Amino acid sequence: MSEAPTRHSKVLIIGSGPAGYTAAVYASRAMLEPILIQGTQPGGQLTITTEVENWPGDSMVMGPDLMVRMEAHANEVGTEIIADHINALDLSQRPFTAHGDSGTTYTADALILATGAQAKWLGLPSEEHFKGFGVSACATCDGFFYRGKEVVVIGGGNTAVEEALFLTNFASKVTLVHRRDSLRAEKILQHRLFNNPKVEIIWDHTVEEVIGGDNPRGVEGVVLRHVSSGEKRTVPCAGFFVAIGHAPASDLVKDQLETHMGGYVVTKPDSTATSIPGVFAAGDLTDHEYRQAVTSAGMGCMAALEAERFIASLDAPAAEAAE
Incomplete structure (x- = not known):
């Protein structure tokens, strides 16, 4: 019997809403070759929305159509998008480890959590x-x-x-x-x-x-x-x-990362950095204030840029030692 496969990436993105896909675009452009795990609801909450009238550049766009475009963009710039669901995470050491329903184990130097929220x-x-x-x-x-x-x-x-x-x-x-x-x-x-x-x-x-x-x-x-x-x-x-709102989908990390306000992941001021270095959170998982597609996308961008800097800081001592 063959062993379950293990996949390693510099950046692993969990979640496929505006935060996850935007993070994927930026991480791909930084040549980090990210892997994105879509989860049980590819595209996130916008796939169960009809008209979106507040996405800049589109006076009206259908939510599912917008998410199809985001996925295509992330794919086009080089993101590997995998239809799997993460059921367990180990953030106690690097590389971080994620276990998928498929049986695959994913390891990563940096992790971007964009698991969103679910209806209350x-x-x-x-x-x-x-x-x-x-x-x-x-x-x-x-x-x-x-x-x-x-x-x-x-x-x-x-x-x-x-x-x-x-x-x-x-x-x-x-x-x-x-x-x-x-x-x-x-x-x-x-x-x-x-x-x-x-x-x-x-x-x-x-x-x-x-x-x-x-x-x-x-x-x-x-x-x-x-x-x-x-x-x-x-x-x-x-x-x-x-229709009384949503709760953050933080079950994977609630016992490993600092949370507040009923489960939202705490991030540092003006940052997506969490209480564990190398783990970043973006979108509705961390945002109890705005909860908009455009702010989620903005945080996805921030998370990817911060992950890029984090990975560069890991590589720097190794490069200095080789000189």
């Missing part, structure tokens, strides 16, 4: 029960199934408003539930929401339970509770979309 859930037993049967965290994935039906969205940020607006393309009515009395979303998105005749907003409420049937399994409504009075009401719906 409410944590209700009824929500878990109906996941995939009327409960979703991705309107662009599942909105089509609710053509002519009523749906409920919970949340108050950009994600929630974008999901609600997208769902108006299919649903007969979209009810947005928010626990406060105002939204955090960008003003232009709020303006579109308030002026859409298919949208109703229920303020100062939280979702207490998802209700439905089991034969066949499906959502029939949600039970809401007023945040101050505690009064309950039921809103009928065929679909319930959770």
Whole structure:
């Protein structure tokens, strides 16, 4: 029986969103011959987004199309892109070691983490029960199934408003539930929401339970509770979309790197350097403030430039010793 393969690279990039692909472009141009591991969702969160209207140079671009272009760019400049998922990392010594689901072990002199973030859930037993049967965290994935039906969205940020607006393309009515009395979303998105005749907003409420049937399994409504009075009401719906934000995908490193704010990887000021020299973090894994594609791409650039300098510092003593 042959041994599992081991691949070494100067720079290993884990993650394939805007941060990962931008890091790959810069690392390739620095002749570092990076390997990029795509993960379980190649292209990241933008692949489950429709119209992107804030990417510079494109007044409107489809999220999946933008990520296809980024992947092609990284590939064209020399990045080796591998469809694998890293399930374990050892950052205790260099070279750093990553283990893939494929059985391949990857080692690297420098590591760029760009694993992004994943949708948050409410944590209700009824929500878990109906996941995939009327409960979703991705309107662009599942909105089509609710053509002519009523749906409920919970949340108050950009994600929630974008999901609600997208769902108006299919649903007969979209009810947005928010626990406060105002939204955090960008003003232009709020303006579109308030002026859409298919949208109703229920303020100062939280979702207490998802209700439905089991034969066949499906959502029939949600039970809401007023945040101050505690009064309950039921809103009928065929679909319930959770859009309360995202949590950083830091499980691989939470016990090895310094984290804060619920799992975001800590980086040094004006840098992507983490608490371990040679390990850099970029994008939504470290950014709890902006969470934009363009800021993720910027951090990917920073990470690659910093990785290049780090590798040069490793090579310098060896070169001096040879003189």
